[in-house]
Amino acid sequence: xxLGSILQYLVSGLTVGSTYGLTAxxxxxxxxxxxxINFAQGEFVMLGGMLAVFFAGALNLGVFPAVLLxxxxxxxxGVCMERLTIRPVQGANVVNIIIITIGVSIFIRGVVMLFLGxxxxxxxPFFGTEALEFFGAMIIPQSIWILLITMLVLVGxxxxxxxxxxxxxxxxxxxxxKAAHLVGISVDRMIMLSFAISxxxxxxxxxxxxxxxxxSYDVGIMLGLKGFAACILGGLGNPFGAAAGGLIIGVxxxxxxxxxxxxxxxxxxxxxxxxILFVKPSGIFGRADIERV
Amino acid sequence: MLVxxxxxxxxxxxxxxxxxxxxxxxxxxVALIGGNGAGKTTLLSTIxxxxxAGRGQIVFEGREINRQKPDKIVKxxxxxVPERRLVFKPLSxxxxxxxxxxxxxxxxxxxxxxxxxxxxxxMFPVLGERRNQPAGTLSGGEQQMLSIGRALMAKPRLLLLDxxxxxxxxxxxxxxxxxxxxxxxxLGATVLxxxxxxxxALKISDRGYVLETGRVIVQGTSKELMQNNDVQRAYLGRDAxxxxx
Numbered sequence: 001x002x003l004g005s006i007l008q009y010l011v012s013g014l015t016v017g018s019t020y021g022l023t024a025x026x027x028x029x030x031x032x033x034x035x036x037i038n039f040a041q042g043e044f045v046m047l048g049g050m051l052a053v054f055f056a057g058a059l060n061l062g063v064f065p066a067v068l069l070x071x072x073x074x075x076x077x078g079v080c081m082e083r084l085t086i087r088p089v090q091g092a093n094v095v096n097i098i099i100i101t102i103g104v105s106i107f108i109r110g111v112v113m114l115f116l117g118x119x120x121x122x123x124x125p126f127f128g129t130e131a132l133e134f135f136g137a138m139i140i141p142q143s144i145w146i147l148l149i150t151m152l153v154l155v156g157x158x159x160x161x162x163x164x165x166x167x168x169x170x171x172x173x174x175x176x177x178k179a180a181h182l183v184g185i186s187v188d189r190m191i192m193l194s195f196a197i198s199x200x201x202x203x204x205x206x207x208x209x210x211x212x213x214x215x216s217y218d219v220g221i222m223l224g225l226k227g228f229a230a231c232i233l234g235g236l237g238n239p240f241g242a243a244a245g246g247l248i249i250g251v252x253x254x255x256x257x258x259x260x261x262x263x264x265x266x267x268x269x270x271x272x273x274x275x276i277l278f279v280k281p282s283g284i285f286g287r288a289d290i291e292r293v
Numbered sequence: 294m295l296v297x298x299x300x301x302x303x304x305x306x307x308x309x310x311x312x313x314x315x316x317x318x319x320x321x322x323v324a325l326i327g328g329n330g331a332g333k334t335t336l337l338s339t340i341x342x343x344x345x346a347g348r349g350q351i352v353f354e355g356r357e358i359n360r361q362k363p364d365k366i367v368k369x370x371x372x373x374v375p376e377r378r379l380v381f382k383p384l385s386x387x388x389x390x391x392x393x394x395x396x397x398x399x400x401x402x403x404x405x406x407x408x409x410x411x412x413x414x415x416m417f418p419v420l421g422e423r424r425n426q427p428a429g430t431l432s433g434g435e436q437q438m439l440s441i442g443r444a445l446m447a448k449p450r451l452l453l454l455d456x457x458x459x460x461x462x463x464x465x466x467x468x469x470x471x472x473x474x475x476x477x478x479x480l481g482a483t484v485l486x487x488x489x490x491x492x493x494a495l496k497i498s499d500r501g502y503v504l505e506t507g508r509v510i511v512q513g514t515s516k517e518l519m520q521n522n523d524v525q526r527a528y529l530g531r532d533a534x535x536x537x538x
Contacts, residue, residue, distance in 0.1 A: 165391060165398045172381045172392050179379035181343055184367030184396035184447060 004136025009258040010251060015143045015212065017250020018150040019045065020269075022205030023227025024234065024242035025157065026198035032174040032237055033194035036097045040081065040105035041202055042224020047074040048203025049215035050112055053121040063124055071203045077108070078199025082192045090188075105220065113217040125211040146208045153204060154243055157197075161239070170194060174237075222266065229273040235283025244285065248272075294319045294483055295340070295371075295451055300349035302332070302339050309335045311507040312349075317451065322477050322484045324494040324515065326528055327504035333487040334376055336504070337453050340485075341373045342366040353451070368396045372449035376456050376487075378440040382429030386420055389428050389439055393446030406446075413442040416472075434465035441472065452476070454486045458493060466490070470497050491528035495519050503528070 023045050030038045051070035055061050061069070085100050128141035161167035173180045173190045180187055206215070206223070230249050234241025249269050257265040276283065295317040302310035310332040317323045325333050338344045340351060342363040351359040358366055372393075381389050390413055394406045414421030417438040423431065428439055437457055444452060454473065458466035474497040476482040488494035495501055495515040503511040503524060511521060518524050 165395060168384065168388050168392060169395055171384065175381045175383060176379045178343065179375060179381065180392075181363040182341060182367070182373045182375055182379075183393050183443060184364045185392070186362070186364045 002136065005258065007135055007137035009254045011137060011139055011143055013251030013254030014247055015146050015250070016209065016254065017247035018146050019205040019209040019223065019246070020226050020230045020250050021243040021246025022150060022153060022201050023223055024230035024246045025153075025239055026202035026205075027227060027231045028237060028239050028242045029157075029198045029201070030194050031231075032239075033170055033191050034086075034097075035094050035174070036086075036101065037228070038195075038198065039098065039101045039224065039228075040108060041198065041227060042220035042222070043105045043108040044074055044078060044199045044202030044220075045206035045223045045227070046112070046215065046217065046220030047077060047108065047199075048206030049123070049210035049219070050116055050121070050206075050217065051203075052123055052207045052210060053215065054116055056123060057121075063126055066123075067126075067207050070207055071200060074203035074206075075196050075200045078195040078197075079192055081199075082195035086191070086195070087188065105224070109217055109220060116217060118217060120214050120216045121210075122214050123207075123210045126208075140212070142208075142211050146212075149204065149208050150243075153201060157201070157239060166193075226269045229269045231283075232273055232281075233276050233283055235286025238283065238285050241283055241285035245283070294354060295485070296350075296352045297336075297340070298350040298352070300336070300339065300351065301347040302335050302344060303347045304335065304344075309507055310339065310346075313504070313507070313509055315502050315509065315512070317483060317485050319483055320477065320481060321500065322474065322486060322498040324491075324498035324501040325485065325487045325504060326489070326491040326494055326501060326518075328489065328528075330506075331504040332507040333504055334455055337373060337455050337485070337487055340366075340371065340453060364396065367447055367449075370448075370450040371453065372444040372447045372451075373453040374437075374440045374444045374455060374457060376459065378433075378436045380428040380431070380436050380439050380443070383427055385425050386428055386431070386439060387424040389443050390420075390446050393443035394448075396447060409446055409448075413445060417442055433461050434469065437461065437465075437469055438472070441469075445476075449482075451483045451485065454484060454488075456488055457486070458488065458490050466493065470494075473497060491518075491524070 023041055026041045026044060027037060030036060048070055051073050052066045055069045056063060056066035081104055085104055086097060089097060089100065125142040126145050131138040131140045161171060169185045170190050170193065172185060173187050177187060226249060227246065230245035231242050233248060234245030249272060252272065253265055253268045256268040297313060297315050300310055300313045313336060327333050335344065339346050342361050346359050350357060353369060353371060358369060381392065387410060390410050391406065394409065397406060414424065419435055420439055420442060428436065431439060457469050457473065461469065470493050473484060473486065477484060486494055486498060495518055498515045500513065501515050501518045502509050503518065511518065511524060
């Protein structure tokens with residue numbers, strides 16, 4: 001167990017963990033606006049990667065235009081999902097809406113399989129292919145891109161929710177929906193916006209990882225579940241916790257695969273999920289609500 | 294200013310408000326009193342657009358508003374201070390006020406909003422002292438002030454107040470009622486006040502309506518209502534024989 005391999009596992013864990021974190025953020029944003037767990041979140045992540053591959057190949061675009069187009073299309077899919085499947089059942093029980101999101105995820109997966117096939121695809125790296133050596137670990141430039149883009153998304157979301165009136169209005173919808181209506185916030189529009197932002201963040205997570213781990217029509221299931229595990233680990237509803245949870249799961253998974261056995265790689269995320277649910281269901285960063293009656 | 298004509302509201306199969314007609318004129322404080330489940334809150338929710346009236350007409354400043362969504366109604370000049378205050382607890386006091394003026398942001402006229410926040414702090418100094426504290430850490434009375442301040446930030450011409458005294462110590466509740474009459478006297482606000490505490494409500498209002506199981510059973514000036522035998526017996530806790538005040 002030398003320093004080189006520890007570093008190597010750490011970097012690859014953080015790389016994959018970034019995508020888990022972004023997936024988890026997507027869950028958090030919709031949950032905060034609606035109290036619904038959107039089980040189609042993993043499909044947003046898959047769509048980001050698959051559409052980028054499609055646009056790069058079929059339309060012969062460069063990586064950057066393909067990525068931008070893929071992320072915009074996925075955002076649009078998020079908006080359509082809200083308009084077509086969530087808004088018509090407004091006021092329905094949260095559990096029913098969650099089941100609808102599972103239906104949407106199966107539908108999206110099916111459509112992608114039908115049109116893009118069951119093959120596994122890859123994207124060329126965004127910029128630079130030569131790995132850098134760093135204390136005996138080989139770091140590919142894409143890893144650095146992933147970490148940078150994830151940081152940017154986090155800073156962007158933080159600014160949006162803490163500094164802009166629209167971000168605060170979106171939080172207001174989650175804290176006290178009736179009062180949000182009464183101060184003139186269009187709650188419908190905020191819910192739609194939350195789906196758009198979730199799809200945007202999720203697809204960014206999917207597209208940045210594709211040059212490293214490959215993609216296919218069904219990667220959304222596993223990514224979605226691990227993103228969900230990251231949410232629970234960080235405390236459901238806490239954006240900071242979601243991002244941190246994703247990174248932690250990514251790193252633990254990577255160390256587990258490296259030092260124990262790669263056969264159990266996927267199991268680690270779910271072992272963590274179960275342990276957290278037994279030991280501290282509010283998550284490691286979960287806080288008790290401030291309440292005064 | 295506000296006219297309700299023959300309003301019927303249904304909650305599922307429950308007929309919560311039955312053929313209610315009432316009006317509020319510019320500069321008045323009108324009290325709507327009645328016990329639990331009389332339909333007072335339902336009526337305010339209907340005016341604010343949270344619930345659709347089954348039948349009837351709601352006219353505000355000459356325009357019919359009963360098919361409009363809540364955000365449009367706020368824009369047209371009606372703000373509500375909801376029952377149980379409903380402040381955004383995890384957000385700061387200042388953010389709560391800023392959100393009160395949300396519809397003015399969407400119109401792109403945000404320049405004066407900062408000044409308005411300071412005006413609210415001048416009206417309720419205790420809120421100014423706690424501007425960066427989460428609203429959930431305020432006391433009940435302070436939360437009520439914040440909820441009123443938040444509604445005022447929308448620059449309403451008509452203010453709907455739902456049980457502002459509920460759950461507050463009598464002294465605090467009296468102070469809130471004094472603030473409400475100051476709003477009218479100093480800012481020229483028009484207020485529709487819903488209250489279970491009939492005495493406090495009638496003391497500061499010009500006219501009143503008594504609601505019972507969804508119907509208006511008595512209406513008149515506040516003075517008349519204070520002296521009405523039925524109202525005294527049912528809502529002011531007095532024997533009919535005892536004389537007023």
